[in-house]
Amino acid sequence: MMQSFFGLLRKIIQTGIGKTRLVMATLGLAIAMLLLLLAIQAHTDFDQLLHSQQNQNESADFLVINKKITNAMMGQPAKSEFSPEEIADIKKQSFTDAFGFITSNQFKVTAAAPGELHFYTDMFFESVPDAFIDVKNEDWKWNTGDNTIPIILPNDFLNLYNFGFALSQDLPQISQETVKALPMKITISKGLITQEFTGRIVGFSDRISSFLVPGNFMEWANQKFGNGEITAPSRVIIKTKDPSNPVLVQYLDDKGYTTNQDKIKYSKTKMIVQTIVSVIGFFGIVLLLFALLVFSMFIQLVIASCKREIQLLVTLGTAPRQLRRYLMRQFIPLYIVTGVVALLVLAGLQWWASGILATHDMFVAPMLSVFTFGAAILVVLLVYIVNLLNVRKYVAEIS
Amino acid sequence: MARLRKKPGFLYITVMQIQLENLVPVPLRDKVLQRSSDIWNREITFTPGHFVKIKAPSGTGKTTLVHYLYHIRYDYTGKVLVDGKLWQSYNKEVIATMRQQQVSVIFQDLRIFEQLTAEENIELKRVMTPQPYCTSEKVKEMAARLNVTHILSQSGKTLSYGERQRIAIIRALVQPFKWLIMDEPFSHLDEENAKRAAELIGEECRARGAGFILTDLDHDTRFAYDSHYNL
Structure with a gap:
């Protein structure tokens, strides 16, 4: 039976050891992303309610x-x-x-x-x-x-x-x-x-x-x-x-x-909404930081627990670049799935909210705004970069 | 991985000349300086393509030398030069490329992954480079020549030392190299298996135009050595 290099690495570098941490980090990331995107989307929606032609006399x-x-x-x-x-x-x-x-x-x-x-x-x-x-x-x-x-x-x-x-x-x-x-x-x-x-x-x-x-x-x-x-x-x-x-x-x-x-x-309403949105966004950011921390701990744990194996791999000629790529490949699907799930949940919410508001003659777009998508991409990129830096650091330390 | 092949570092390290200059291991310093040695504290050039035998009684730093040559231990004074440059001057990525393409090794302590099967241990090394040097049929053929076909699917944990040694030999031979560094490669093999292994190693080195550095305790006539050293 033929196996790929990464397939063999999977048997050597056991990522199962920190599964709870990984689940926690991913869950944290998902909630953080949801809160952040919710804040951004709510902000956009409220702006739309106040300013769009349909809602207001110009x-x-x-x-x-x-x-x-x-x-x-x-x-x-x-x-x-x-x-x-x-x-x-x-x-x-x-x-x-x-x-x-x-x-x-x-x-x-x-x-x-x-x-x-x-x-x-x-x-x-x-x-x-x-x-x-x-x-x-x-x-x-x-x-x-x-x-x-x-x-x-x-x-x-x-x-x-x-x-x-x-x-x-x-x-x-x-x-x-x-x-x-x-x-x-x-x-x-x-x-x-x-x-x-x-x-x-x-x-x-x-x-x-x-x-x-x-x-x-x-x-x-x-x-x-x-x-x-x-x-x-x-x-x-x-x-x-x-x-x-x-x-x-x-x-x-x-x-x-x-x-x-x-x-x-609308000024007062807007101030209240802005405050709520800022608080949600703030919690989103705090949670995101915690998720990043837990991710970092997970990476550290996995690499420390497989220290001898990783050192032997490097001795046999495995490039640090290959190790980094293998480890990042464990994470990237998580980020993408998390991002997509957060966007889907939010899209559902938005569609539902738009329907409810429409019955009160208030119009918000049934789709998510580009800012929300942009923010989702930014968050995924941020998490990717932070994790890559961590992987780079810990791999360099033991190889 | 395509980038790996385009790396200029790979192209110019094709000669792989290894030189030692006044190499002295720090932990064995006093011991080494008291007695005369052909290797320690000398200036030596290993000519590419030569079959080199280093005879080393126990305690003279045989395994230490192998680790210095393969650059996994650094507690020495003096220099180990590869193509005129210090080992230390190569970065980790380039060293990895060299270990995949230029220099192979058989450790005395064999270093088999116990969580992989015998075959996976070999496969790991074979597919480490994006374009494997030899086919899996070739691996099967080598396994057959060394009488280890029947244990290929066994877990590394259950292998005997003799079996591990033969797997380690095959693992070292699935990659391209200019130098093969061997530390007592036949220590756990009976005469018959040692002969077969030596034949295979000799063939593979000649096929690559490669040389080897073999350390062992005793004198032997398994290869037509180009040079002999006493450690």
């Missing part, structure tokens, strides 16, 4: 920030303004992806509805950089000399009118299309100087609760009708990847700033 990525108006501040508008230092500080925060001022008008504005509607009101304008506006419209532009000003209204404003005011006052409800078709007579003035424009509603914004006009119009009008002073902004807008980022929420809180609370409501 406008949550923009936050309008202003200072909280307190009783002490009332009547002192300067106290609600952002100083240049405060602005620079917001800009340099890691959660700020983009930053823009909301510029207010420094002149008087009145609006009148055309024809027989007998509607007349004082109002205000604000402008923000175009990148922050969620209304994409060709008409959203103004050139010096144009007599028509494009205006964006907050969606909420039309809703307030249609469902609050119009119904109770027996006025007609108005559709978005109608509003867009209505030319408004806009008068802006400063003292005795006045100028009339035609205002056209070009869109409705969910993101910014204000009456918006193009930035260059605001600049021109502030120059012509303003008092010449550049006033500091009292509202700023930032773009952020994650409005529920606890760092962001903590920052706003510390500085006494406020924003749309609805958008940051």
